Amino acid sequence: MTWLPENLDLLLRLTGTHLFQSVLPVVLGLLISVPLARMASGSRWLRPVTINGAALLYTIPSLTLFVVLPVILGTRITSITNVIVALTVYVIAILVRSCTDAFESVDPAVLQAATAMGYTRTQRFWAVELPLAVPVMLAGVRTALVANISMVSVGAVIGVQSLGTLFTDGLRRSIAEEILVGVVVTVVLAVLLDQVLRLAGLFLTRWQRPGRVDTRTRLAATGGAA
């Protein structure tokens, strides 16, 4: 155990950039996938196009995208942009499907009820449809984030810095400890962020927790203090 104490600064810096490279694509991918999925759900022609297209995107090896994107985007090969764009593509590949499923999981009767209560289409989307789609959507987001955290490290092969740098550097210098530290930190990062998302999901779908919400509504209904 000599590598770790001497390289804490490096580890911290690489963890930071690793985190950035795995989280930003999920945010970007979500912003693109949600409207796309909303349009695709229930559409006879757009749905198969997006679902099959997304499945096809996922067959492209990550290393390949990292290499090809600089040529298409005109960026330097070691630029972080390539990794961000490539991973955003993968996130879309995962999320278009799960977001489409999510919107289709919303009970049409609930939507009709909202319309009957006078919600406009926009209000209904933000207040009813989107919140109800969150649970299924979140499952996709969690899959995408965990996959990303593991995939970011592949960028190290072409020289983009991340925790993967510890793998390539460790192999070149024959330091098993360096690689092991990289693997462990990657897994810890994945587990931690997954839990953060799980908690965020609980927060976003508070009506699903039966006990608490029930009592509160019951109290409110009987005029008691919540």
Add this chain to the structure above:
Amino acid sequence: MNLLSGMWQWLTDPTNWTGTGAIPARMLEHVAYSGVVMLVAVLVAVPLGLLVGHTGRGAGVVIGVSGALRALPTLGLLTLFSLLMGLGLVPPLLALVILAVPPILTATYAGVAEVDPAVKDAAKAQGMTPGQVLGHVEVPLALPVAMGGIRNAALQVIATATVAAYINLGGLGRYLIDGLAVRDYSRMLGSVLLVAVLALAADAVLAALQRAVSSPGIRTSPTEK
């Protein structure tokens, strides 16, 4: 676009199609790596998934462990294994098996666990032994879901097997790593196309296999993607 024409030139150059290290040889290596990996992964994950799904015991452990395995970076495992075990085929294949097991395991488990309990009770009421219930009822009903997991794993393995070239092995990744070293984009793009073709071909074969092994009773069910 001269990039695409460069790729086309590389792909159609006859010297790239003969001899050692030529496209057919690299494709064969790639298929061999992926095939061995998938065989081992299926042999490990399917029986385990069936067992857990059938007994219902250890489901939490299986889901937790496959979640953790999914988070393991394949490149990290690849470099670590090859450093600890030396060069050769075992380290990359082991790393790829670890990549392939979780999707197959969870899909097999989910397929068996999702079988309607009423159907299993009916089978038991007809006098089937637990082994018969598993073999004649649960396995056929779970097959479409399990095959979905196997197809998913195969796509990932074929795409990721390119990384094996990083530790001086063959396969289509060779073109990617060697091309990268000399900034030969035609070669890299060409290899990308070959990997995609391989992945799509493998998926088509597995889809045909899925149809062939599906029980006629569930062939019209919408579970198949």
